[in-house]
Amino acid sequence: MEQSITVDITAPPERVWAVLCDVESWPEWTPTVTSVRRLDEGLLRVGSRAVVNQPRLPETEYVVTELEPDRSFTWVASAPGVRTTARHLVDPLPEGGARVRLSVAQAGLLGVVMGRFLRGLTDRYLANEANGLRARAEQDGSEQEV
Numbered sequence: 001m002e003q004s005i006t007v008d009i010t011a012p013p014e015r016v017w018a019v020l021c022d023v024e025s026w027p028e029w030t031p032t033v034t035s036v037r038r039l040d041e042g043l044l045r046v047g048s049r050a051v052v053n054q055p056r057l058p059e060t061e062y063v064v065t066e067l068e069p070d071r072s073f074t075w076v077a078s079a080p081g082v083r084t085t086a087r088h089l090v091d092p093l094p095e096g097g098a099r100v101r102l103s104v105a106q107a108g109l110l111g112v113v114m115g116r117f118l119r120g121l122t123d124r125y126l127a128n129e130a131n132g133l134r135a136r137a138e139q140d141g142s143e144q145e146v
Helices: 013-021 023-029 109-117 119-145
Strands: 002-009 035-038 049-053 060-068 072-079 082-092 098-107
Touching: 002 119, 013 023, 013 082, 013 098, 013 119, 023 035, 023 049, 023 119, 060 082, 098 119
Parallel strands: none
Antiparallel strands: 002 098, 035 049, 049 060, 060 072, 072 082, 082 098
């Protein structure tokens, strides 16, 4: 079961990417993440691991499985019966700015059940994350222009 949201952001794609891949700063711009602790150092890359805490959800360790610099990353969390895949994609818009697609997919025997049970919560979290990302990227972008 996959859920997603798409948002257009007036900031340059490079700025949006910089905000998005700085995962430890997510709690500063979205209420859906209370903490992110990287388990490695340096730039986000395939194999990077992070422990994510979110309200109403168990602490989860994600591992980056795919990364296309300046464009997208996917990370995956696994637990018995559940595999959660979260994708983050930034595409440039022809008129400037960026289009971002955030998605979460639940798989596995328990994942399907969890996906259905948490559908409303996941939709709200994706909307909050998209809006927070837009606000942060646009705010920071305008500060840089001043």
